[in-house]
Amino acid sequence: MPETQEQWYNRQAIELLAHHIPFERDAASKSEQIEMLRGLVLRHGREMDPDYFGFEARSELIRLGLWDRIGPA
Numbered sequence: 001m002p003e004t005q006e007q008w009y010n011r012q013a014i015e016l017l018a019h020h021i022p023f024e025r026d027a028a029s030k031s032e033q034i035e036m037l038r039g040l041v042l043r044h045g046r047e048m049d050p051d052y053f054g055f056e057a058r059s060e061l062i063r064l065g066l067w068d069r070i071g072p073a
Contacts, residue, residue, distance in 0.1 A: 003052065010044040011052060018060040038066060045069040 003011065017037040024030040041061070050071040053061070061067040 003049070007044070007047055010040060011048055014040050014044075014048075014061075015054060015057040018057040021060060021064075034064065037064070041066045041069050046072060 014037060017033055017040070021030060021033050021037065024033060045066070046069070048070055050058075050067075053070065058067065061070065
């Protein structure tokens with residue numbers, strides 16, 4: 001099933017945050033970005049197809065314990 005435009009935007013936001021977090025040096029900014037990522041995943045993750053995520057984003061979501069929240073339960 002193809003993604004809706006809203007799902008695409010939400011997935012892009014999750015992917016961009018997941019790609020950026022490992023390189024963030026400021027601890028406060030990193031914590032804030034992780035919380036933003038967590039919020040996006042908790043709100044929209046069940047609506048997303050895990051197969052659309054790239055390796056880097058998938059690895060970071062696994063590291064943060066959020067990967068199980070992507071895709072239908």
